[in-house]
Amino acid sequence: MAHETGTGRVKRGMAEMLKGGVIMDVVNAEQAKIAEDAGAVAVMALERVPADIRAQGGVARMSDPDMIEKIKAAVTIPVMAKARIGHFVEAQVLQSLGVDYIDESEVLTPADYKNHIDKWGFTVPFVCGATNLGEALRRINEGAAMIRSKGEAGTGDVSNAMQHMREINGEIRRLSSLREDELYVAAKELQAPYELVKEVAEKGKLPVVLFTAGGIATPADAALMMSMGADGVFIGSGIFKSGNPAQRAAACVRATTFWDDPKVIADASRGLGEAMVGINVADLPAPHRLAERGW
Amino acid sequence: MRVGVLALQGDVREHVSALIACGVYPTAIRRPQELDAVEALIIPGGESTTIAHLAKSFELFNPIKMRIASGMPVYGSCAGMILLADNILDAMDGQEVFGGLDITVRRNAFGRQVDSFESDIAFADGSDVALRAVFIRAPWVEKVGTGIEVLAQIDSHPVAVRSSTILATSFHPELTGDHRIHRYFIEEVARGALKQVQ
Numbered sequence: 001m002a003h004e005t006g007t008g009r010v011k012r013g014m015a016e017m018l019k020g021g022v023i024m025d026v027v028n029a030e031q032a033k034i035a036e037d038a039g040a041v042a043v044m045a046l047e048r049v050p051a052d053i054r055a056q057g058g059v060a061r062m063s064d065p066d067m068i069e070k071i072k073a074a075v076t077i078p079v080m081a082k083a084r085i086g087h088f089v090e091a092q093v094l095q096s097l098g099v100d101y102i103d104e105s106e107v108l109t110p111a112d113y114k115n116h117i118d119k120w121g122f123t124v125p126f127v128c129g130a131t132n133l134g135e136a137l138r139r140i141n142e143g144a145a146m147i148r149s150k151g152e153a154g155t156g157d158v159s160n161a162m163q164h165m166r167e168i169n170g171e172i173r174r175l176s177s178l179r180e181d182e183l184y185v186a187a188k189e190l191q192a193p194y195e196l197v198k199e200v201a202e203k204g205k206l207p208v209v210l211f212t213a214g215g216i217a218t219p220a221d222a223a224l225m226m227s228m229g230a231d232g233v234f235i236g237s238g239i240f241k242s243g244n245p246a247q248r249a250a251a252c253v254r255a256t257t258f259w260d261d262p263k264v265i266a267d268a269s270r271g272l273g274e275a276m277v278g279i280n281v282a283d284l285p286a287p288h289r290l291a292e293r294g295w
Numbered sequence: 296m297r298v299g300v301l302a303l304q305g306d307v308r309e310h311v312s313a314l315i316a317c318g319v320y321p322t323a324i325r326r327p328q329e330l331d332a333v334e335a336l337i338i339p340g341g342e343s344t345t346i347a348h349l350a351k352s353f354e355l356f357n358p359i360k361m362r363i364a365s366g367m368p369v370y371g372s373c374a375g376m377i378l379l380a381d382n383i384l385d386a387m388d389g390q391e392v393f394g395g396l397d398i399t400v401r402r403n404a405f406g407r408q409v410d411s412f413e414s415d416i417a418f419a420d421g422s423d424v425a426l427r428a429v430f431i432r433a434p435w436v437e438k439v440g441t442g443i444e445v446l447a448q449i450d451s452h453p454v455a456v457r458s459s460t461i462l463a464t465s466f467h468p469e470l471t472g473d474h475r476i477h478r479y480f481i482e483e484v485a486r487g488a489l490k491q492v493q
Contacts, residue, residue: 003412010411013306013431013470017340017373020304036387039348041304041341076387076402077342078432100408100432123409250352257303257325257349 011125011145014101015209018042018078018146018232022222022253023211025049025236028067029074031245038249042078042100044234045071050107050154051237051276054288060108062090068097080127085294086112095124101146102126104139106293107153107236116294119143129213131164131291133171137192137200140208147206149230150291151214154237156278158215158224160291165212165228175201214291217242217275219255219268226259243273296485299324299333301359303349305341305374309469313477327358335368335485338375340431340467343402344387346374356391363395368460368485370477376463377402377434384437396461397440404435404452404465416466418455419446420479427473428454428466435465460488 004010021041026032032043045068053060062083072079078100083090085104090111094102104117106129119126120143129150130136136147149168151161171190178186178201187197199207212225213234222233233256239249251268258264286292300310302323314321314337321337324330336359338346350356363369363379371379378392380400405411411432415425426447436453439445447455447464454465455476462484468476 003414005410005412007413009429009470010413010431013429013467014408014411016306016309016470017342017431017467019306019308019341020302021342021345036344039345039352041345076385076390077344078408095409098407098409125408250348253345253349254352258353 006123008145012208014078014125015127015146018211019209020257021232022249022256023080023232023234024239024249025234026071026240029070031240032071032075032079034246035239035249036075036077038246039253040077040249041232042080043071043075044080044082044103044236045099046082049237049240050290051156051241052154053107054154054279062087062094062108065093065097068094068099072098082108083117084108085110086115086117088117091117091122091126095122099124104128104144106150106290110293116142127211129291129294130168132167133175133200134190134192135294136168136206136210137190137196140196140206141193144208146209146211148211148213148234150294151212151216152281152284152289152291153214154290155215155281155284156217156238156276157281158217158221160281161212161214161216161225162228164214164291165225165230168210169229172200172204172206176204215281217278219251219265222252223255223259223265226256232256238276241276243275248272296335296481296489297322297333298335298337298481298485299330300337300339301346303353303355304345305339306467306469307339310337310339310372313469313474316474317478317481319481325353325355327354330355330358330362334489336362337480338369338371338378340373340375340469343374343377343392344390346378347391351391356393360393363393363461366460366488368480368488369395370462370480370484372464372467372469373431373433376400376465379461379463381440382438396456396458396463397443398436398456398463399438400434401437402434403432404437405430405433408432414449416447416449416454418475420475420483422475426468426475427471428468429470430454430466433465457484460484
């Protein structure tokens with residue numbers, strides 16, 4: 001019987017399987033192994049974690065294929081990788097390498113300041129960042145099968161992720177309260193397709209899985225995001241820029257599952273050593289804010 | 296019937312909805328005392344390594360293993376199938392599972408996510424209607440032991456199997472809105488097994 005690959009159900013379904021889990025940024029096979037042993041549901045293979053991209057500057061691009069191959073060989077869990085916004089050739093390369101999910105990410109330097117990748121043409125599914133509901137729906141309209149809040153990557157400051165989650169879920173709640181004849185204007189205001197706006201208003205949720213990312217550094221941060229309605233958590237620099245990555249990784253995994261149990265979070269938070277140093281988002285000059293990339 | 300859905304990680308919500316559609320109101324299971332309160336269990340899709348890791352951290356691993364061994368009806372989809380298999384191929388080093396089903400399962404057998412697919416399959420529940428099956432980085436059954444019945448196959452690989460108390464599928468019936476598999480588990484596997492105990 002025919003195998004239909006790359007269908008919406010297969011792409012979105014893959015994200016459903018990651019729910020309640022933690023996806024960790026890793027830059028080599030050793031880190032990937034530590035993440036898998038700690039209970040990560042997937043790893044994000046990249047050349048430099050966001051904190052280093054921020055510190056070192058320069059143009060940040062897709063990872064070296066050899067590095068991705070090594071990470072794929074080291075773990076049995078899904079391997080994701082980042083492509084630059086609008087860089088469809090990087091995405092084609094990542095697909096040919098057999099990565100399991102592509103993150104079209106504002107953490108890398110955008111390749112196109114106008115257009116995102118047309119994601120419908122790919123078999124591999126995409127996750128995209130969003131700061132509000134309109135942005136999330138525009139990405140879904142382009143074929144994204146999973147959304148994550150952007151937050152402010154590489155800072156260890158959770159305030160932007162918090163703001164984006166409140167924004168997205170607040171707008172969803174507002175849509176659900178509207179009369180049907182008010183949804184046309186709502187679609188105009190959100191700058192999103194009417195069909196998707198209507199679907200969100202009816203279901204009271206996004207049609208795809210919503211994770212959170214950007215600035216999550218502690219088990220309590222992860223639990224906070226879950227209690228804000230995230231389906232799961234991306235942790236970038238927070239783990240491997242901290243004192244004890246293996247223990248912190250496992251602690252974040254536990255806190256994500258038991259986000260509603262402060263005793264478990266307290267236990268998970270004990271003896272983790274130093275968290276990543278962190279930068280206050282408010283101290284970042286506007287041109288250095290990654291969340292403002294993408295539109 | 297009191298049915299639990301293991302809620303450590305994965306697509307718990309979809310299994311809960313499927314059960315509700317079958318008229319069963321399940322409990323989410325994250326703690327040993329919650330497990331004690333149910334008669335049957337569903338292990339959802341997700342990452343088998345993560346689910347096992349969390350089960351160990353929260354002292355659920357051995358209680359689940361023991362309940363399965365003592366005949367609690369269980370259904371596992373995808374990661375759930377891996378966790379119910381006595382033997383796994385292409386496992387993570389040192390990966391542990393609950394076991395209970397005398398089968399050998401190959402993890403990610405169909406390939407990576409780009410090879411994930413959906414297809415119509417025949418499911419041996421007495422119906423001639425094809426079942427839409429969604430396979431996501433799915434395992435297949437490489438070898439079945441004695442007393443294992445094969446309920447569905449694709450390309451001559453078993454993808455749905457059962458023993459007297461355990462049902463396992465490589466695919467995700469919880470994603471399609473067709474509740475045949477959940478109904479089969481409740482009516483044909485769990486109810487029968489529980490009746491025998493009484």
